[in-house]
Amino acid sequence: MEKSALKEEILRLKKEKNAVILAHYYQIDDIQEIADIRGDSLALAIEASKIDCDIIVFCGVRFMAETAKVVSPNKKVLLPVENAGCPLADMATKDAVLKRKEELGDVAVVSYVNTNVDVKTVSDYCCTSANAVNVVRQIKEKRVLFVPDRNLGEYVREQVKEKEVYLWDGFCPTHEEFSLDALMRAKREHPSAKVAVHPESPKAIRDTADFIGSTSGIISYVEKTDADEFIIGTEEGILFELKKRSPAKRFYIIGGSSVCSNMKKIALEDLYNSLKLENYEIILDDETIQKAKEPIQKMMQIKRN
Ligand code: SF4
Known part of the structure; x- marks a missing residue:
């Protein structure tokens, strides 16, 4: 057709x-x-x-x-x-999370929404890349097991120093590929460009960015920021919305391209x-739905700062 x-x-x-x-x-x-x-x-x-x-x-x-x-x-x-599927989500299983929780003792499991549903059923709170820092900061528990993205978890730990944040060793293969060399090259080629990256990116990339945020966060940062050029550190599908909302601005993906094959x-x-x-x-099944809904509802009850 x-x-x-x-x-x-x-x-x-x-x-x-x-x-x-x-x-x-x-x-x-x-x-x-x-x-x-x-x-x-x-x-x-x-x-x-x-x-x-x-x-x-x-x-x-x-x-x-x-x-x-x-x-x-x-x-x-x-x-x-x-x-x-999502390779990042597949890096955490329900059994492995339960085992790690037992090893650590008294911890709250905070699961990034990028987890399979069975992991949500054993999580205390859910979070997104946009609200992860706020969720970990606002919950009463002082010790947190953050699942499954180690880069986002590390970013949360850097922002919420008053809590003990244990990381899971998962990563998004698409964001993990961003290299500092490629980012520095893009900065040399476009010296007036602002750098906006997703927190699933490695620390060296985050530390060089002007803005760190979720996909929606990057889109609104670009819309609001008075610059003509942006170096972007997330999957290139975002360009559709960026160009739609900010047609006069120019965008460069770190390394020239970033594709999640899934x-x-x-x-x-x-x-x-x-x-x-x-x-x-x-x-x-109903039980899975009920149990997975709880950490999402608890997340939604946390007030935004
Ligand atoms: S970009 Fe792909 S691999 Fe990475 S978190 Fe999203 S779905 Fe998963």
Whole structure:
């Protein structure tokens, strides 16, 4: 099918099935373009829970679709490509987290939203890259096991010095690849550019940045900052939203390119098939949903500073 016909069919099916299409900022442009909502993972899941629809099609990776199911248990949640996973999330398992928690004794498990649903069921609090510092700062517990991203965890530890933060040895392969050499080269080539990076990036990259924040945080920093050029340290799918919101500004990804292959698995054909055949449905039992919801609700009760 031609691309335009495919897009029309997707929109027709979406209407017929009373579905909503969510796209993470790292999805391919065609998917971001046709989505009802673009955003960060948890923000998308929460937005979709407020929409009156029967089906949520989550164009992202598995943990994101699982989170959408946890917050919208009565809706059918679909992930268009069954094996779109997240290597970072897969670096922490429920059993390994429980074992580490036992070794450490009295700790609160704070899980980044980038965890599989079974890890959320044994977590005390959930957090996002946008609120991780605030969550760890505000909770009553003084000792924290931060799962699974060691770079984000280290960033939190640097900001919340009054707490003991134990790190998990996980990392996002996409952000871990950013090198200081590549960043310094970009700075030499674009000396007036501001540097905005995601906290999943290594410390040397974060320490050289003008701004550290979530994907949404980077997008609003670029919008608000009075500069013409930006060196960006996150997955290049963000360029779609950056160019849309700040068309006159110029962007350079550290190292020239940064791609999460899992985020790029969903093509328009997959989205079409997902809507048509209603696959691949996320199925979670009630107990898992209830237990995974608790750390998310506890996170939402923490006041923002
Ligand atoms: S960019 Fe990193 S954290 Fe995000 S889905 Fe890909 S591997 Fe996972």
